[in-house]
Amino acid sequence: MASSTRDSVSRRGFIKGTSLGAATGAAAGLGACSAPPATALSGGAWERPPDQRGKGNRRNLIFLNTDTFRADNLQAYGGNGLVRCPRLDRFAEDSVVFADCYPEAMPTIPIRRVLMTGRRIMPYYYFHQHEPVQTPGWHELFYEDQTVSETLVEAGYQTAFFADIPHLQRPGKNFHRGYRYYEWSRGHEVDFYEQAPADLQSIVPEHYPQEYWDRWVEMDPGRPAFMRQFLANRARYENECEAIIELVAKNVINWLHRNHDKTPFFLHLEAFDPHEPWDPPKRFLDEYMPDATGPTWWEPPYSDIEVPQSGIDRLRANYAGESMCVDYWIGEILAAVEELGLYDNSVVVFFSDHGALLGEQGQFLKGPKRVRRQVTHNPFVVRLPGKESAGTRASGFVHHPDVMPTLFSLLELDPPPRATGKNLWGLTRGDASPHTELVQGYGWIAAVRTKEWQFSRVMDRDRLGYDYDPELYSLADDPDELTNVADQHPDVVADLSARIDAYLESGEGLTMGHFRGREDFAPDKERETLGP
Numbered sequence: 001m002a003s004s005t006r007d008s009v010s011r012r013g014f015i016k017g018t019s020l021g022a023a024t025g026a027a028a029g030l031g032a033c034s035a036p037p038a039t040a041l042s043g044g045a046w047e048r049p050p051d052q053r054g055k056g057n058r059r060n061l062i063f064l065n066t067d068t069f070r071a072d073n074l075q076a077y078g079g080n081g082l083v084r085c086p087r088l089d090r091f092a093e094d095s096v097v098f099a100d101c102y103p104e105a106m107p108t109i110p111i112r113r114v115l116m117t118g119r120r121i122m123p124y125y126y127f128h129q130h131e132p133v134q135t136p137g138w139h140e141l142f143y144e145d146q147t148v149s150e151t152l153v154e155a156g157y158q159t160a161f162f163a164d165i166p167h168l169q170r171p172g173k174n175f176h177r178g179y180r181y182y183e184w185s186r187g188h189e190v191d192f193y194e195q196a197p198a199d200l201q202s203i204v205p206e207h208y209p210q211e212y213w214d215r216w217v218e219m220d221p222g223r224p225a226f227m228r229q230f231l232a233n234r235a236r237y238e239n240e241c242e243a244i245i246e247l248v249a250k251n252v253i254n255w256l257h258r259n260h261d262k263t264p265f266f267l268h269l270e271a272f273d274p275h276e277p278w279d280p281p282k283r284f285l286d287e288y289m290p291d292a293t294g295p296t297w298w299e300p301p302y303s304d305i306e307v308p309q310s311g312i313d314r315l316r317a318n319y320a321g322e323s324m325c326v327d328y329w330i331g332e333i334l335a336a337v338e339e340l341g342l343y344d345n346s347v348v349v350f351f352s353d354h355g356a357l358l359g360e361q362g363q364f365l366k367g368p369k370r371v372r373r374q375v376t377h378n379p380f381v382v383r384l385p386g387k388e389s390a391g392t393r394a395s396g397f398v399h400h401p402d403v404m405p406t407l408f409s410l411l412e413l414d415p416p417p418r419a420t421g422k423n424l425w426g427l428t429r430g431d432a433s434p435h436t437e438l439v440q441g442y443g444w445i446a447a448v449r450t451k452e453w454q455f456s457r458v459m460d461r462d463r464l465g466y467d468y469d470p471e472l473y474s475l476a477d478d479p480d481e482l483t484n485v486a487d488q489h490p491d492v493v494a495d496l497s498a499r500i501d502a503y504l505e506s507g508e509g510l511t512m513g514h515f516r517g518r519e520d521f522a523p524d525k526e527r528e529t530l531g532p
Helices: 013-018 086-093 108-117 148-153 210-219 223-237 244-259 309-339 400-410 425-429 490-506
Strands: 060-066 096-102 158-163 181-184 265-271 346-352 378-383 393-399 438-442 445-449 453-458 471-474
Touching: 060 309, 060 400, 086 309, 086 346, 086 378, 096 400, 108 148, 108 400, 148 158, 148 265, 158 244, 181 244, 210 223, 244 265, 244 309, 265 309, 309 346, 346 400, 378 400, 393 400, 393 425, 400 425, 438 490, 445 490, 453 490, 471 490
Parallel strands: 060 265, 060 346, 096 393, 158 181, 158 265
Antiparallel strands: 096 378, 346 378, 438 445, 445 453, 453 471
């Protein structure tokens, strides 16, 4: 297990650590990669995606994306012996399952930059953000980016975006760009949805044992402020719903009932659950821990802090209940799709950005020190009209940049010119993946996955803020990636490290952009807008 001079990489602490040396807001390079040019902050040019009206098969695209949903929550990915998701399991039986999908850059915002553009973003850079999260790659879309929605608008699609992810809603973010309709649901985590009390009443023993809470606050002094905001938000939204995913799911269902005949359409859901805090409705928690008593353990630790077995059991039950709640409400959306006859002419996708550790190696959640299978393996499940190819298991590496081009192929449309990913639908026919390895990044940690190995190392030790020893896992001997064997295989470490360097170098100049448009003094009548 990686060592640390300060085993307190909290949910916010690790983020601060990734930005050391960049407190002034100046952009910083990625390891050996050069810093972004000064022009990165000046204006760029945006090119309208090509007009594709009259092309394609006019199938609808329904993309249902969740956060922190492990691939092995589903039986199609082997199951994990804990979580039960009966509705999504049935959906997967009628679908194509991509077996080996992994992100390029993590977490939430970098992942969605890739998914929405089909464009790789590594090497990425650090730009100071006016929000709590500070980590490389975490910023709004570049001005030059051409998104899924903008491209489908040019093909004559109606587009709608529903999200309850607080990071997508913060001032300055632009991830709803190009959507004709968008709707936010609020209240998750530290979204300033409700005014939190100035003082936190003792949450011991209701939520944590006293000794554990004291140790956690010592390691993560920001913990009380987080809990104040979370509990205030929860007290407000629980008067409206059992979980926020209920609100966003009902918004999606209402939109479908109003607009199901306005085809073709692209409906995009971004649901935060089962992201932590893990505070499932009682009816779902009861499936795993009936009438639970004792501390709630709603918020799992990012810190490397020892959790007692009673806490581990409750945290796992909480996560399972959260995931089952997601299964129920995504299932309600899918039931509406079926009721309205939309399966007949829609490509319906279930996806998740990443997973979470549930106590493996004594760790929970995700983070730069947790770039392993439980975190990085994604569910990517596609249902076609008429259940075409149902039951197909498509093996071979899929990188997040490939998701958009692959889905566009099912609409018989071209992805935008800036997309760098590949159409990998051929994997469903037994074609080999063009990827022999996949490079990933999380903060200042880089990783590479091959069929035989998973390896991770530091990209910029000065900016990392804590010690991190290289981690190497043999997938043949250790498929759960629990035993670090880096010291035993120096030649493998050197080879995989060189592959990371080669990937980063291949993206130099390709992954930069701008945050505003260039000045344009053309007459208004000559200016174009993204019209119908």
